[in-house]
Amino acid sequence: MKAWRRVAAVARKDLLLEWRGRDAVLPAGSFGFAVLLVLGLVSGGGGKAAPSALWVSVLLAAVLAAGRGADREGEEGTREVLLLYPGSREDLFWGRWLALCVVLLVLAAGLWCAQVLLFDAPTRGAGVLILAGLLATAGLGAAGTLLAALVAHVRAGPLLMPLLFLPATVPVLLAGVRLSEAAASGAPAGPWWGVLVVFDLLFLLVGPALFELVVEG
Amino acid sequence: MRAFAVGGTAALLSVGLFLALWGSPPDAYQGEYVRIMYVHVPAALSAYGAAAVAFGAGALYLWRRDRRWDFVGRAGAELAALFSGLTLLTGMLWGKPVWGVWWAWDARLVTTAVLFLLYVGCLLVRDLADDPERGRRLSAAVAVLAFLDVPVVHYSVVWFRTLHQGPSISLQGVKLAPEFLLPLAVNAVAYLALLSVLLAERARLASLEGEG
Numbered sequence: 505m506k507a508w509r510r511v512a513a514v515a516r517k518d519l520l521l522e523w524r525g526r527d528a529v530l531p532a533g534s535f536g537f538a539v540l541l542v543l544g545l546v547s548g549g550g551g552k553a554a555p556s557a558l559w560v561s562v563l564l565a566a567v568l569a570a571g572r573g574a575d576r577e578g579e580e581g582t583r584e585v586l587l588l589y590p591g592s593r594e595d596l597f598w599g600r601w602l603a604l605c606v607v608l609l610v611l612a613a614g615l616w617c618a619q620v621l622l623f624d625a626p627t628r629g630a631g632v633l634i635l636a637g638l639l640a641t642a643g644l645g646a647a648g649t650l651l652a653a654l655v656a657h658v659r660a661g662p663l664l665m666p667l668l669f670l671p672a673t674v675p676v677l678l679a680g681v682r683l684s685e686a687a688a689s690g691a692p693a694g695p696w697w698g699v700l701v702v703f704d705l706l707f708l709l710v711g712p713a714l715f716e717l718v719v720e721g
Numbered sequence: 722m723r724a725f726a727v728g729g730t731a732a733l734l735s736v737g738l739f740l741a742l743w744g745s746p747p748d749a750y751q752g753e754y755v756r757i758m759y760v761h762v763p764a765a766l767s768a769y770g771a772a773a774v775a776f777g778a779g780a781l782y783l784w785r786r787d788r789r790w791d792f793v794g795r796a797g798a799e800l801a802a803l804f805s806g807l808t809l810l811t812g813m814l815w816g817k818p819v820w821g822v823w824w825a826w827d828a829r830l831v832t833t834a835v836l837f838l839l840y841v842g843c844l845l846v847r848d849l850a851d852d853p854e855r856g857r858r859l860s861a862a863v864a865v866l867a868f869l870d871v872p873v874v875h876y877s878v879v880w881f882r883t884l885h886q887g888p889s890i891s892l893q894g895v896k897l898a899p900e901f902l903l904p905l906a907v908n909a910v911a912y913l914a915l916l917s918v919l920l921a922e923r924a925r926l927a928s929l930e931g932e933g
Contacts (some may be wrong), residue, residue: 672866
């Protein structure tokens with residue numbers, strides 16, 4: 505089987521399970537929405553707080569969503585079976601990454617709509633936000649896929665996941681907030697596109713290499 | 722050799738402490754608080770050094786699966802957490818009288834706190850893994866990942882507009898008066914010697930315990 509077919513098969517499996525169970529998008533999306541509400545409440549809900557509230561809610565929802573795929577395999581005992589299939593484990597990484605990126609895009613789009621409604625946020629610069637969202641999703645997907653595999657065999661893994669994921673993804677949060685603010689105000693974006701691209705490159709290069717070592721039996 | 726290394730480090734630390742307390746004049750703006758710099762900057766350098774050791778040993782362990790690299794990597798990760806924590810603590814002690822706040826939302830401070838948290842995570846992953854060999858492997862992977870933050874910490878003052886001052890010593894030159902430079906240099910060497918001694922001792926202890 506060719507590598508891209510293996511990648512597609514793993515991504516299809518994850519997305520099919522998600523479609524049937526909706527056990528990542530619904531809980532993570534609801535949690536992200538709750539975070540938006542709480543941040544809106546404490547900040548007074550002004551438009552100035554909107555970018556921060558959006559990206560914090562996306563990041564926290566991503567922590568939950570990223571761990572779900574690995575949890576599902578642990579619960580159903582399919583992780584070891586998946587590892588026994590012939591072919592590179594890197595394909596397993598890319599398949600999971602692809603499926604997680606789709607889930608994260610759905611979450612980010614939903615939370616963005618909620619933010620526009622709840623915070624009365626301007627929709628100006630939506631193109632910038634979409635591009636930032638795509639770049640952020642690629643990086644968050646890679647970090648999430650790697651770290652979820654890493655904590656899968658650790659006691660209190662769900663507690664360790666945010667401890668590793670949130671510090672590691674601070675650059676995405678910061679870049680996302682600053683780019684959203686710049687898009688809304690029409691100010692120059694500064695170095696933030698570069699920060700997102702470098703973050704993506706690092707995790708997309710390091711992620712698959714470490715993933716192979718992390719999932720070893 | 723061990724006694725010589727420990728004795729030499731103790732002597733260097735004593736000279737460094739003497740220079741920091743009595744050999745350095747007070748700063749025109751910071752006053753006596755400048756003396757905190759003689760612990761803060763060497764602690765930050767030691768954190769970078771320990772992170773580099775954890776990265777190198779972690780990568781070698783993942784490649785060769787030789788327990789000796791794991792002993793060194795574990796020592797490196799523990800010391801990276803210790804020295805980055807010390808850097809944060811001394812920075813806050815300096816920040817309150819000089820900046821007027823214990824903490825500022827500044828790129829250098831936040832990236833250093835991130836570094837500290839990543840090494841705490843690295844140590845927790847090792848201890849909480851479901852079997853010791855997996856713990857060693859996962860912890861080595863986190864150490865490799867955490868090291869990516871070191872250049873971000875170092876260059877944060879160059880890349881972003883920050884409250885934290887830029888580098889005083891760089892390839893472009895030294896922006897520090899000689900009476901401050903000498904105590905800083907001696908303390909930096911003393912802390913790096915301390916780091917080396919602690920690394921060697923912790924790695925030796927880990928190998929004696931046969932743990933990982």
